Amino acid sequence: MTRAAFSYDFPHRHLISVADLNPVDIRIIFERAAHWLAVNRTPDKSSDVLKGLTVLNLFFEASTRTQGSFEMAGKRLGADVVNFAVAHSSASKGESLSDTARTLAAMRPDIMVVRHSATGAPRFLAERTGLAVVNAGDGMHEHPTQALLDSFTLAQHWGEVGGKRILIVGDILHSRVARSNIGLLNILGAEIRLCAPPTLLPSDVDQWGCDVFHDLDDALQDCDAVMALRQQKERMSGGFVPSAREFFHLFGLTHERLEVCSPDVLVMHPGPMNRGTEIHTKLADDPEKSVILEQVESGVAVRMAVLELIGETIRRDFHSREAGQ
Amino acid sequence: MSETSLAIINARLVDPASGHDGPGGVLIEDGVIVQTGGEIDVDAADAVIDAKGCILAPALIDLRCAKEAALTPDGETLDTLTAGAAAGGFGTIVLAPNARAPLDKADGFAGMNRGLAKRGVNVLSACGATQGLAGEQMAEIGLMVRGGAVYAGQGDRPISDTRTMRRLLAYTSQFDIWLSVRPADWALSAGTVALESDWSARMGLPAEPALSERIAIERDAALAELSGGKLMIDRLSTADGLAALRRARTRDQEIAATVAVAHLTLNEVDAGGLDSAFRMDPPLRSEADRRALVEAVTSGEIDAVVTDHRPTPFDDKGEPFALAIAGTMSLETALGAMLGLVHDGQLELVDALRVMTCGPADLLGLPQGRITDGAPADLILIDGDKPWVCDPDRFHSARGNCAWAGRRFQGQVLQTLVGGVTIYNQKA
Numbered sequence: 001m002t003r004a005a006f007s008y009d010f011p012h013r014h015l016i017s018v019a020d021l022n023p024v025d026i027r028i029i030f031e032r033a034a035h036w037l038a039v040n041r042t043p044d045k046s047s048d049v050l051k052g053l054t055v056l057n058l059f060f061e062a063s064t065r066t067q068g069s070f071e072m073a074g075k076r077l078g079a080d081v082v083n084f085a086v087a088h089s090s091a092s093k094g095e096s097l098s099d100t101a102r103t104l105a106a107m108r109p110d111i112m113v114v115r116h117s118a119t120g121a122p123r124f125l126a127e128r129t130g131l132a133v134v135n136a137g138d139g140m141h142e143h144p145t146q147a148l149l150d151s152f153t154l155a156q157h158w159g160e161v162g163g164k165r166i167l168i169v170g171d172i173l174h175s176r177v178a179r180s181n182i183g184l185l186n187i188l189g190a191e192i193r194l195c196a197p198p199t200l201l202p203s204d205v206d207q208w209g210c211d212v213f214h215d216l217d218d219a220l221q222d223c224d225a226v227m228a229l230r231q232q233k234e235r236m237s238g239g240f241v242p243s244a245r246e247f248f249h250l251f252g253l254t255h256e257r258l259e260v261c262s263p264d265v266l267v268m269h270p271g272p273m274n275r276g277t278e279i280h281t282k283l284a285d286d287p288e289k290s291v292i293l294e295q296v297e298s299g300v301a302v303r304m305a306v307l308e309l310i311g312e313t314i315r316r317d318f319h320s321r322e323a324g325q
Numbered sequence: 326m327s328e329t330s331l332a333i334i335n336a337r338l339v340d341p342a343s344g345h346d347g348p349g350g351v352l353i354e355d356g357v358i359v360q361t362g363g364e365i366d367v368d369a370a371d372a373v374i375d376a377k378g379c380i381l382a383p384a385l386i387d388l389r390c391a392k393e394a395a396l397t398p399d400g401e402t403l404d405t406l407t408a409g410a411a412a413g414g415f416g417t418i419v420l421a422p423n424a425r426a427p428l429d430k431a432d433g434f435a436g437m438n439r440g441l442a443k444r445g446v447n448v449l450s451a452c453g454a455t456q457g458l459a460g461e462q463m464a465e466i467g468l469m470v471r472g473g474a475v476y477a478g479q480g481d482r483p484i485s486d487t488r489t490m491r492r493l494l495a496y497t498s499q500f501d502i503w504l505s506v507r508p509a510d511w512a513l514s515a516g517t518v519a520l521e522s523d524w525s526a527r528m529g530l531p532a533e534p535a536l537s538e539r540i541a542i543e544r545d546a547a548l549a550e551l552s553g554g555k556l557m558i559d560r561l562s563t564a565d566g567l568a569a570l571r572r573a574r575t576r577d578q579e580i581a582a583t584v585a586v587a588h589l590t591l592n593e594v595d596a597g598g599l600d601s602a603f604r605m606d607p608p609l610r611s612e613a614d615r616r617a618l619v620e621a622v623t624s625g626e627i628d629a630v631v632t633d634h635r636p637t638p639f640d641d642k643g644e645p646f647a648l649a650i651a652g653t654m655s656l657e658t659a660l661g662a663m664l665g666l667v668h669d670g671q672l673e674l675v676d677a678l679r680v681m682t683c684g685p686a687d688l689l690g691l692p693q694g695r696i697t698d699g700a701p702a703d704l705i706l707i708d709g710d711k712p713w714v715c716d717p718d719r720f721h722s723a724r725g726n727c728a729w730a731g732r733r734f735q736g737q738v739l740q741t742l743v744g745g746v747t748i749y750n751q752k753a
Binding site: 197199214238240241242245246249 | 431461462465467471492495496499552
């Protein structure tokens with residue numbers, strides 16, 4: 001189905017939560033991402049769809065891969081991309097988020113890509129500045145483009161994500177990746193399983209529409225994809241889990257344990273990986289099963305799609321305001 | 326000696342699991358009970374024990390005892406521990422973590438556990454819940470459960486940090502094991518050696534209020550409810566604590582409670598002469614507390630009575646009461662002390678035995694602790710009336726710290742069988 005057949009324009013100026021998206025929005029994003037994925041594999045990657053627009057990367061938390069992915073996406077689309085590493089500048093001088101936002105908005109960028117350690121910071125910035133905002137991760141809340149690129153990667157293999165059984169294993173309690181993935185996979189109609197020690201699960205997790213497991217071997221039964229989450233080292237020393245090695249023995253992904261999965265099971269990881277804690281190094285590098293590097297490639301394409309669609313909305317809104325005056 | 330079949334007949338058979346107390350016997354084949362009742366086919370048996378006048382009961386099970394490090398001079402070794410256990414009527418004992426042996430290292434845990442197995446007496450091991458039992462960082466509980474740990478415990482050290490306790494209950498819940506923690510509020514109990522009472526006040530001893538136990542039980546029961554963890558109250562010792570346990574159980578919570586033999590049979594008056602043998606953790610309580618606990622055994626509110634057997638070097642007990650190390654040896658005296666309550670009319674025999682057989686077995690899901698077809702033939706024969714005097718010099722252990730030294734008991738173990746094999750025979 002082409003976009004014209006929907007007779008529906010992508011309506012969003014922001015991407016703050018996966019819950020803002022409906023299945024058609026997701027389909028449009030995936031369709032454009034597939035286009036950019038193909039373009040990115042050619043030597044002629046440059047486009048001018050965002051020419052004239054300025055994308056501001058506003059990262060209050062250190063990030064290399066997500067920021068790099070957004071920067072590459074914006075530049076390939078012809079936008080002017082400016083990186084503000086706020087961790088090292090105004091915030092450390094004691095400026096409030098509100099003042100930082102208004103200062104930057106006064107420079108007239110069009111899209112702000114925001115990562116912040118506090119839940120709700122991207123929405124706060126969207127409300128304070130009126131700019132289009134893409135959430136690149138807020139606290140333990142959401143990381144919508146990561147969820148989109150994960151599902152997009154799976155859709156590239158399967159066509160449809162709906163109806164598939166997908167397991168997320170690891171520190172779900174502290175994971176914005178898990179929260180966004182659960183939300184998105186629910187919209188797409190996948191069967192979601194979660195597996196973690198009880199100390200790394202929210203206490204109301206049974207309300208999330210997922211099957212919850214504490215035993216990895218049970219959880220892996222007949223899964224079509226398994227997503228390992230990154231385990232933070234400081235949570236592996238007795239506070240939440242006794243040790244990294246106990247975690248690996250109980251929850252680490254290995255070839256042997258995956259034998260109860262679907263034979264074509266796909267293994268995912270949002271990166272950066274701790275080999276030997278959440279995933280066996282040989283499994284991480286197995287090209288038959290691991291799609292970890294495909295996720296990174298999909299990331300640029302999905303972010304291009306999101307920036308492109310939001311750029312269209314910005315232009316459409318601008319023109320309709322002009323026409324109305 | 327291992328017969329392929331053995332009949333024990335003409336006994337007073339007491340099986341707390343079924344509530345049976347009456348004439349009867351058993352037929353054992355290949356270490357398993359194959360027939361019980363009054364009509365045992367003695368012709369089918371290779372050997373027959375006529376147990377006329379004796380009580381036949383399941384061998385006892387202890388969820389909490391300790392030995393000393395293997396090379397401790399004059400220490401309680403695994404050999405002396407199991408010999409004492411067999412003489413005391415125990416067929417299964419669990420080594421519990423303590424400050425000297427925190428059992429908190431996963432390395433070698435499985436190997437150690439396998440080494441424990443071949444001792445006549447079944448020796449199981451619990452594991453430490455936190456590193457060094459410090460109550461801060463979790464030990465590798467999961468790896469130790471894989472290595473055979475039957476529950477996670479904390480020794481005498483309560484967990485002061487509420488968040489740590491919450492996480493421990495949550496973490497252990499995934500293995501379906503009990504988290505056994507001494508109920509005491511750390512700040513109220515740290516450094517104390519006695520119950521806050523008229524006596525301890527007169528003696529000027531640092532003392533903890535009985536309330537400390539109640540506060541801890543109320544906190545931990547609430548956390549267990551939140552986290553879904555399995556909380557085991559390790560050595561309930563006060564009436565206040567018992568009331569808190571009752572309140573928690575009205576919320577349909579699965580909470581286990583143990584009591585040490587000492588707290589059922591002794592009180593703070595026994596420690597009145599400041600004899601270091603009566604220095605205990607938890608400290609000995611009031612007579613009202615003791616009576617409440619005995620009644621709770623009768624009412625079925627106590628799941629298991631533990632020996633809390635703790636051999637210590639003579640030098641450690643050679644200090645004044647307030648400085649002496651806590652603990653008493655108890656494996657060889659536990660049954661005598663419990664039978665004392667029966668002879669006094671404070672407790673029925675079947676209730677006294679229940680908390681030392683099927684009670685603890687059910688907590689750990691063990692097949693032992695009952696006399697029924699198919700159960701392992703772990704049994705004891707008891708002369709219920711035989712008088713004797715506790716003399717620590719005659720213990721199987723080289724240690725002798727015992728709060729019951731010199732006590733007169735009535736009722737003694739004659740023979741202990743594990744898997745149908747006699748591991749202790751008083752006449753031998």
